[in-house]
Ligand SMILES: [Zn+2]
């Protein structure tokens with residue numbers, strides 16, 4: 077994006093990126109668009125998802141700063157007018173945790189609320205994150221649903237209660253560190269504390285390791301959990317179950333489990349973001365004369381009046397009958413897309429009437445002779461598809477014709 081700003085707009089904070097660019101929205105973006113984009117980016121650059129990636133943290137902070145300005149009408153107006161200098165002194169986020177508290181409301185109440193915050197331990201390491209998949213159908217995505225999922229992760233060994241020692245066996249304090257797990261060494265004026273090289277921080281020596289976990293203290297497990305999938309999720313949505321990941325190796329908080337959601341395609345509804353599209357086949361008479369028809373909606377069939385003279389490709393929009401909004405905003409619409417169904421087979425009477433209509437309209441149509449062959453073929457090869465395939469090549473040329481004759485003769 078190349079925004080034109082007054083020359084003196086950025087005298088002090090040169091090098092700062094454009095807020096709209098940071099949030100990947102256009103200058104005319106609505107508040108909803110800005111929030112949605114911020115949410116998406118915040119999830120993408122979330123420090124928990126990018127451990128050790130300083131650039132992600134930087135982007136995360138940058139997004140928060142941009143959002144802080146663009147989500148506020150006054151600040152946004154000043155920024156639009158004067159650029160960065162118009163909103164100088166605005167919040168600069170130094171600590172990632174500040175961002176959670178500053179924008180708690182945008183992330184809460186959405187079912188995605190617990191993507192952020194909670195359990196950020198210090199000094200001890202956190203368990204690894206795990207993920208699992210769940211597939212739901214479109215109606216479940218529309219209403220929200222409770223699903224049972226299986227999380228594969230380790231859990232404390234029940235035999236040794238996580239100690240790693242065979243029950244009843246002797247566990248000795250580490251002689252090297254005296255059971256502290258840490259050793260302190262002095263180098264000149266520096267005192268350094270490091271993890272004990274003998275017990276690797278455990279503080280104890282196990283002589284007889286637990287047979288069930290081979291001394292690890294934890295075993296592989298599959299944990300079943302019932303989760304609530306909020307209404308409005310889409311294919312590729314991700315939920316976070318806080319603390320349902322791997323246990324911490326040293327008493328810190330457990331990791332999280334990310335649940336990746338797949339939404340099965342529906343036979344009647346196509347999804348386009350919040351909107352649903354349903355194709356409605358009409359016969360030529362229905363389209364020409366009008367009709368009242370039942371169309372499927374998420375809440376069951378509903379009558380829809382098709383006015384006379386409806387064209388193929390016309391769309392009837394049923395407002396707010398699409399997918400619900402994940403954050404409780406306005407639902408999408410249901411678009412009923414008209415298609416004109418041309419019959420593949422006609423009764424004698426239907427054909428007669430259509431020919432009459434064509435005559436009335438002075439429209440040229442293929443002469444009647446052709447359907448005689450069609451009937452003949454139907455007689456010998458009653459399979460619809462076969463008859464139609466032949467029919468399409470019913471000109472007296474080439475091998476196809478030969479095939480037809482052969483069939484006629486058999
Ligand atoms: Zn064990």
Ligand SMILES: [Zn+2]
Nearest residue numbers: 250253272275
């Ligand atoms: Zn030790």
